[in-house]
Each structure stands twice: as structure tokens, then as C-alpha cells.
Amino acid sequence: MARAAAAEPTSRRNNTLLILVGLAVVFLVLTPALGMPKSGASPDEASLLYGALVFYAAATAFYVGFAVSGNDPYARFASLATWVGFAANTLAVAQRWYVAGRPPFSNIYEMLLSFVWTLAALTLFVERRYGVKVLGTVTMPLAVVGVLLMQLLPSAVRPLVPALQSTWLHIHVTLAMLGYAACAISFALALMFLIKDKVRTETFLAATSAMLVGIYLGVATRFDPSGGLRVAAWDPAEGREIFLAERTPLLVVIPGLGWLFFLVLASAVVPLALALWGVWNRRERAIEWANRVFVLSTFVQGLGLVAFLLRARDGMYPSGQADGLFATRLGASPFLLAGMVSGLAAALLYLMLWWRRAGLERMLPDADTLDRLTYRTIGIAFPLLTLMIAAGAYWANRTWGSYWSWDPKETWALITWLVYAGYLHMRMARGWRGRRAAYFAILGFAVVLFTFFGVTYLLPGLHAYA
Amino acid sequence: MESQGRSLGKRAWQELRSVRTGIVLLLVIGAASAAGTLVLQRPLTDSQSLARAYSPQTLRWLDALGLTDVFHSWWFVALLLLLCANIVVVSAERLPMAWRFFARPYLRPEPHFVSGLPLQAEIPVRRADTGLAAAESALRAMGLRPRRVEANGSVSLFAERHRVARLAAYVVHASLLLILAGGVVDGLAGWRGFVALTHNQQTSTIELRNGGIKSLPFVVRCDGAGQENYEDGTPRRWWTRLAVLENGREVLKKEIEVNEPLVYRGLRFFQSSYGSTGEVESIHLSAVPKLGGAPQSIVLRPGEGVALDAKTTVRLLSFVPDFVLRGNQIETRSLEPRNPAIQLLVASQPGGEAKVWLFPRFPGFAHPDASPYRFEVADLEMGYFTGLQVAYEPGQWAVWAGAILMGLGLIMAFYMVHVRYWVVPVADNRGRLVLWVGASASKNRAEFEARFKELTRKIEAGVRARSSNPAPVASVTGA
Numbered sequence: 036m037a038r039a040a041a042a043e044p045t046s047r048r049n050n051t052l053l054i055l056v057g058l059a060v061v062f063l064v065l066t067p068a069l070g071m072p073k074s075g076a077s078p079d080e081a082s083l084l085y086g087a088l089v090f091y092a093a094a095t096a097f098y099v100g101f102a103v104s105g106n107d108p109y110a111r112f113a114s115l116a117t118w119v120g121f122a123a124n125t126l127a128v129a130q131r132w133y134v135a136g137r138p139p140f141s142n143i144y145e146m147l148l149s150f151v152w153t154l155a156a157l158t159l160f161v162e163r164r165y166g167v168k169v170l171g172t173v174t175m176p177l178a179v180v181g182v183l184l185m186q187l188l189p190s191a192v193r194p195l196v197p198a199l200q201s202t203w204l205h206i207h208v209t210l211a212m213l214g215y216a217a218c219a220i221s222f223a224l225a226l227m228f229l230i231k232d233k234v235r236t237e238t239f240l241a242a243t244s245a246m247l248v249g250i251y252l253g254v255a256t257r258f259d260p261s262g263g264l265r266v267a268a269w270d271p272a273e274g275r276e277i278f279l280a281e282r283t284p285l286l287v288v289i290p291g292l293g294w295l296f297f298l299v300l301a302s303a304v305v306p307l308a309l310a311l312w313g314v315w316n317r318r319e320r321a322i323e324w325a326n327r328v329f330v331l332s333t334f335v336q337g338l339g340l341v342a343f344l345l346r347a348r349d350g351m352y353p354s355g356q357a358d359g360l361f362a363t364r365l366g367a368s369p370f371l372l373a374g375m376v377s378g379l380a381a382a383l384l385y386l387m388l389w390w391r392r393a394g395l396e397r398m399l400p401d402a403d404t405l406d407r408l409t410y411r412t413i414g415i416a417f418p419l420l421t422l423m424i425a426a427g428a429y430w431a432n433r434t435w436g437s438y439w440s441w442d443p444k445e446t447w448a449l450i451t452w453l454v455y456a457g458y459l460h461m462r463m464a465r466g467w468r469g470r471r472a473a474y475f476a477i478l479g480f481a482v483v484l485f486t487f488f489g490v491t492y493l494l495p496g497l498h499a500y501a
Numbered sequence: 502m503e504s505q506g507r508s509l510g511k512r513a514w515q516e517l518r519s520v521r522t523g524i525v526l527l528l529v530i531g532a533a534s535a536a537g538t539l540v541l542q543r544p545l546t547d548s549q550s551l552a553r554a555y556s557p558q559t560l561r562w563l564d565a566l567g568l569t570d571v572f573h574s575w576w577f578v579a580l581l582l583l584l585c586a587n588i589v590v591v592s593a594e595r596l597p598m599a600w601r602f603f604a605r606p607y608l609r610p611e612p613h614f615v616s617g618l619p620l621q622a623e624i625p626v627r628r629a630d631t632g633l634a635a636a637e638s639a640l641r642a643m644g645l646r647p648r649r650v651e652a653n654g655s656v657s658l659f660a661e662r663h664r665v666a667r668l669a670a671y672v673v674h675a676s677l678l679l680i681l682a683g684g685v686v687d688g689l690a691g692w693r694g695f696v697a698l699t700h701n702q703q704t705s706t707i708e709l710r711n712g713g714i715k716s717l718p719f720v721v722r723c724d725g726a727g728q729e730n731y732e733d734g735t736p737r738r739w740w741t742r743l744a745v746l747e748n749g750r751e752v753l754k755k756e757i758e759v760n761e762p763l764v765y766r767g768l769r770f771f772q773s774s775y776g777s778t779g780e781v782e783s784i785h786l787s788a789v790p791k792l793g794g795a796p797q798s799i800v801l802r803p804g805e806g807v808a809l810d811a812k813t814t815v816r817l818l819s820f821v822p823d824f825v826l827r828g829n830q831i832e833t834r835s836l837e838p839r840n841p842a843i844q845l846l847v848a849s850q851p852g853g854e855a856k857v858w859l860f861p862r863f864p865g866f867a868h869p870d871a872s873p874y875r876f877e878v879a880d881l882e883m884g885y886f887t888g889l890q891v892a893y894e895p896g897q898w899a900v901w902a903g904a905i906l907m908g909l910g911l912i913m914a915f916y917m918v919h920v921r922y923w924v925v926p927v928a929d930n931r932g933r934l935v936l937w938v939g940a941s942a943s944k945n946r947a948e949f950e951a952r953f954k955e956l957t958r959k960i961e962a963g964v965r966a967r968s969s970n971p972a973p974v975a976s977v978t979g980a
Binding site: 407414415417418421422425428429430432433434435436437438439441443446447449450453454456457460461463464465490 | 521
């Protein structure tokens, strides 16, 4: 079914594009209408960021359009939109730098701001220098999720606590941002390599469904026995979550939403099971059905996201931990929302692959080039990660009197380093290329994501403020 | 039995020499480190939280497996040692090969080498010397320094760049071993401790992390400490003025702050915490005679009496920093002066002794008493302690040297390519005189091919220019 895509009439192809761009525009109009809280950031920065969001999203739409249609004008529009978004992003960084009087690196909001900036810069660089035009299809959705997350995180300019007043902090974080953005690019290139290397579409289906199952299992931990979904309560006056004790936020129950996400989880499990069963027993029919259920599942996910946006945006809900009704805001659950948006983005990217694989493959540079570019990008990322760890150790030594204390963030930075070291040895010493290397690059980026977000929110440690 | 043992040893050795083992070890160490961040670790968590998080049986298992203190467990150390052994063995086996590249450049290609070289070209020339001259200037134009190699009566050219890149992997591996060695030295010989000092207090003993006591060969004195705040009340800066005394003589003075430690004899003193001792240092009071008269300002310190007039003295009886009544018991909620309460003892000649309570936060509060004076608190200065971390890490210099070396090694590994060019005038298989040009690069071969084509084009152009212009030819023959 997917292989026949190239033969389809152009008119239908353009319709798909119109729908995609239309969806992006609707999404963009909805975002401000939903009144995401902007706690404390100066209005100029907020509007600049919103501008960056609009243009990054438009760039995403055009990159996707280019990837499925191969129309060069789309690629030009995509680049243009990325440039405009990048300019707005640069101004937002400059504005914040000016207001705070220091580089924007001191909390996770500022780190995301710098990360998205670096990601866009590197995307534009790789596109210009190496002519990989479809790179934005993967990196721009990442940038959009990043900017969306920023809208939800507390963004007030806060004075630096004494431990953070160090030039070494700036060196450390600059290196981290550059290194992690390079890792993101290598991830995108490795994915493209796998597509070009004729990895079966079913495998992508299984991987995407597995990721979705992971995300919605995470959401399911918030399931309430009453059928509701537990989200953190929000104190509108203070502009932050309500805490019962340190690291124990007050949770409110949104009734009915739990069942909906249970359904979403089920809708992600079915295609995974069908695809695995189909691949194992070589049943084409099972895989066909897995794809159909996956389309349905994408709709259910969209439904879940919309329901979540509508219900968790505002309103008073009861809590199991205290009497009375408490307010909540989207800002109270940034990671639930980011998980859902990333899941939906991944599902849509898979569907794009399923519908238009042949066209997409024609768009991509050949497998060897992609393999080499992945290696080159990691060749940039790895020294940066090394120096980042060294600068961090030096800073820790000046601040806490110890260059290495096995705190979770530094341990995970080390794990990232070890994984990429493994990748490099595989290639340089053992000459392993191609798929195994690409899987390694993808694993590396998964570890980077965990280091960046997972450690900050799941594991306690000295890096509590970053 | 014995042969089996030997083959087992042989197999272990085989495993140790393979890069694959190294990669597996990297990943296993990564997984073990991940486990160390997911399971609560003993050195960082108190036993109560551990008991709350795990059932006694689970905890027994975790302890037995060393999972509650992964980074100090014998098997983690063993994994690191294995990795070091692997790095040493693998590097030692490959170093001689790389060293040959470095120490003995391959100046003149032999037939077996020529046949296996992927990048080569033949450029027809009329004379060997003009061809070599053209090649020399083309190589110079690329920023290389070609050298003339004479062997068996014929002259050829050799040029290379970044020969040192061949050693990059060994530099990186050596730096890693250096860093680990520094860590081992600090793990065995280093120590960390804590000391709290109040104003003018001095000490020469440090309380160690593991509960021991370390005495220093010198004395550290605190000459003052303080905190500065931002406008919103969050701390901006903590500082402590420290002096080091040896045999009673001041040898070093420094104001330290967070990120700016004092270093003396390899020991580093860090600003780590700052807080109130709960004791008051001085109270500024204004005493107003109840029967009328001019108020006077006095400063009261613990244990000192102050005479207000010929018949009346006042002294501090008690001080509560954060006053609260529980039942009828006076208690303090914290050590910070949030709601200070001051009790004075006023002794006057005819009236006897009177106890007076003062609450600076509630100036209106007045209890009838027999004191001839009324008191108002103008200011009070609390006693503060400054908390200092003390660290001795003799191995840290190896760590920093290793980090710098690793940075250099990685730059060599990724951004320096060892390129070599050979130019030899030979006769081709039809007997014509040609300039054989060969080249090799240690990496980035695809990009290098373009560079090589550029070079051959330049040499061809140079050869053409020289053959159409006879003057340089004459000069070469003249020489």
C-alpha cells in the first residue's frame, strides 16, 4: 500500500499537504486561545517566543510537505520559516540575556530556550553545508515541543543563587547545549539512515507503538481508581504548584479523563501486539491491520490530547489528599503534555512514512552519506560532551569541593558519554557501520533525553535547579 | 583438566585483547551507573528513608548485591579495573603499528604498496625534474612542505601533514587512565570534612565525613562572615574572612565565598553554609527614665553589666531568638531572630531587682515592672557561624591534566587527518615518462578524494606551464 504512493495523482498529494498545513494553523490559533499561563516573563520575550513557535510549526508543516511530496518550493518555504523562527528565537535569547544581565542558562526554562536555539542553528547549518533538506522533518517537531514546554514552565527571571555565579557554569552549559543539539541532529540522521537502508516499515511501526505504549504507561501512573486522572494542583496566586511536603505535590483528580487515557493506552498496545505477532509469524494481514489500528490510535490520541487541553487548562477539581476543590493549569503538568505532544508528533511522522515511504526515500541522500554524517555529527558531539563534563567537574570542585560525587545528573552525563564512546569504538576500531551504528546513535539520544529531563524530574540530586 | 584451565586462561586473554570486550564493558559500566542512580544509595540517604523505600528483605538483597552503594562496591571497581586492563592491552597491541607511522615515515612507495593504494594518478611529463618542480610548487600551494627523497639514483617527493593524528587514540586512552589514576589517588589518600566557625573562633581540627577527626598542622581563624541578599530577600552572596596561622604567626588571609575557596598546603576551604548560632552578640538599647529625663543609648553584651546611673545597672538575663509559648514554657522555634525576646535584669539601689521582658517585634507590649527605666530596642546583632567544607584531593591535578589531554586527543582524533602524498617519476607500461602521484588519508576519504583531484589538476597545469616556458627548465638543468 505504502509503496504505491509515488504513483498517486498529484492533486491528492497536494490535498494532504493542505490538510497538514491547515492542521498546523488551527493548532497555532488554538494554542494562545487556550490561555497557556505565562508566569512572569516579560511580554516582549513571550511574543517573540510565540513568533518562534508559529514559524517553527510552519517549518515543520513545510518540511513534512517537502518530505512527502518532494516539491522543492516546500523545502524553500520550510527553510525560510526556520530562518524567521530562528531570528525570533535569537531575539528572545538576547532579550532575556539583556533583562537578566547574564546568559540564559540557569534553570530548565532557560536551558530549553538555548537548546531550541542551538537545534535550529545546527539544522540550518547542516542543511546549508551538506544539503540534507529533510533534516527539519525530525528536528523542527523537536523544536516545537521544546517551545511548547517553555510556555508551561515557570519563566520568571530569578536572581542566581551563589553556587551558580560562575563563569564555569556558562562554559559548562554552553558546551552541554551544543553537544546535546548535535546529539539530536545525529538522532535525526540515524532515523533517516534507517529509512534509506530499507528497514521494514513494520519495524518502525513496532518501535513507534512501543514508544507510545511507554508514554501512555507513564500517563497511566496518574490513573485514579475512580476513573479520573491525577494532575498537579496549581496555585494561581503564587503561579506555581502546591506542595504538601518537599517533592510531594498536591494532586487533583480530573474525573473521566483516566478512562479516556486508558483507552488511548489500549489503542497503542493493539498495533504493537499485532505488529510483533505479524512480524514473528510473517502474516501480512496482521501488519495491515496493525497499521489500520494505528491510524485509529492516532485519532484517539488526538482526542485524548484535546480533552486533556480542555479539562486540565482550567477548572476546580477535588483531591484525594485534602478537602475542598483546587485549581489546576496546563503549567502544572508540563511533562504529561510534552509526552502527549511528542507521542502525537511521532505517530504522525510514522504515518507519513507509511503513506509516502517511496517518495520520502527519494528525498533522502544516499545511505552512505547519511551514515557518514551521523558519524560526523557524533564526532562533533563527543568532544563537546567530554569538555562539558570536564568543565562541570571543575565547577563542582570550586563550589562543592569535589570534582566527582556520583550525583545522578553527572552520572547520567557519564552514561551518555559511555554510550557514544561505545558508538565511536564500534565504528573506528571494529568498522561496524550502518544499522548497528544507527541503533547506537538512537540509543545515545534516548539517554540524552533522559539526562536532560528524566534526571531533573525523576531523580533528586545536586543539580536540582537545572 | 590442566589443558582446559590453560585454554580458559587463553580465552580470557583473547577476550581481554578485543575491542568488542571494551565496548561491552563500556555499556555494562553504563548500566551499573544507571542502577546506582535508580536505587537509593547509602552514602547519600539516611537509613530511615531506605527503610521507608524498601522492605527489609529487598534491602537485604540490595545490600548483598552492593546495589545500595554501587560506586564503592567491589564489582564496580572490578569493572573499572577490567576496562583499564582492556584499554592498556588493546592499546599496547596496536601502538607499535601507529608508532611506526609516527616515527618512521614511509618516504618512498614500493610496488606492493602502490598496487594497493586507492588514490593514484599518472601525469605524463617530458622531463623528470620539471615534473617534480611542478609537483613541489603544487604541494607548497596546499600548505605542505614536500621533501626530496633520493634512492637508487632517482629523486622522488614525499609530503605529509598531521602525522601526530596517528597517535590520537593513544593520547585519549592515556588521558583516561590518568584521570582514573587521579581518582584512585583521591579515593585512597584524599579526604573531605567540615568545620563550623563563629566570629574570632579558630581551629586546627576538622570533622571528617566518615566521622573521624583530622588535625591540621596549622590553625584557621574566622575573622568575620556574612550574607548579602538580593532585593527579593534571596541570598546573593555568602562570605567568610579567613586567616591561616602557623606557630601563632599569620601566614595567609583571604575572603572566601561560594566558588572562591582558600587553598593552603593542598587543603581547600570552601564556603558551604551560613547560619545563626541563636546567640546574641550585642543589643543596642535606648533607656528612658520613667520619671522624666534625657534617654540614653547603651550597648549590652551577654555577661556584661552596664551602669545607667549611679544607682542603677542593667544586664542581659536571657535571650530567645524565635519566641513562642507552649503551655507556659518558653521555647524557640528556630535559631533565626524572627521573633526575638530579651529579658533584662535591672538592679537599682532602693528598688531592688526587676526583670523586664522586651519584644522588639511588638514595641507596644509593656508589662508593669519596678524598673526605673523604660527600654526600647534599637538594634540587635546575632552571632553567626560559617560552615566550611574542607577537602584534600592530591590527585586532582592528574584529573585536570587528563581532561586537558583528552580534549587535545579528541581534537586530534576527529579534526586532524594524517595525509600523505608521494610523487615519483617513473616509466609507465608503455615506456613513457610519467609522474606517479599517490596519496593516502587516515580518515574522511571521500572528502580527501576531491582534494587529491585538485592536486593532480594543479600539477598538470604546472607541468604544462613549465614545458611551454623553457626558462625554468634551463635553470634546472643549469643547477
